[in-house]
Amino acid sequence: MVRFLQLSFTFFLALESSLLFAEKGLPDTYGMGRTVAADEIAAWDIDVRPDGRGLPKGNGSVQKGGEIYAQKCALCHGASGTEGPFDVLVGRLSEDVFPFAREPGTVKTIGNYWPYATTVFDYINRAMPFTAPGSLRADEVYALVAYLLHLNAIVPANTVLSQENLPAITMPARHRFVLDDRRGGPEVR
């Protein structure tokens, strides 16, 4: 919270100064900070969009993913991705039904809920393993995504995923999500 307040305060200061300078013209220097180096921006600029923009170069196989999973993920997600103790990652529902609104207790998995395979990459890349986020190389993340998609019966065992073919995968729940394009009136898509 303290951090948030500090950030908001800085933001307001920045806003105030920018309004001020908009009137008077920008100074050559603010007398603080420094130019951010390209590699510093690159270290933060890791988001991967649903259409695959932002994916790094690399590739990984289902087989390799299985090895990494056993080493770095099974501990928390179970040997087959279903046992926990933490989030269940594997599981399709019969006929790919989508009962989550009616039955809120239904466990959401990559196979029954996630609309984009690219988001699985983004999530694992930025957040897992829980104890060392950001520690996986791109090749390892591709392999883990391949393995988890295979366990969810979305890709065959001989799959190798890369920045080229990952965005083309259609997830079972993809058509359950639509863009919210309401315009404020009664019109609902």
Ligand code: HEC
């Ligand atoms: C120390 C325990 C731990 C380890 C090790 C771990 N995870 Fe997780 N994982 C978690 C927890 C806890 C969450 C839920 C995080 C949250 O909701 O904020 C999670 C969430 C996830 C999710 C999102 C599940 C969902 O549907 O919301 C994925 C995918 C995932 N982990 C993949 C992995 C992979 C791949 C690895 C191995 C590289 C891994 N995890 C290693 C604890 C762990």
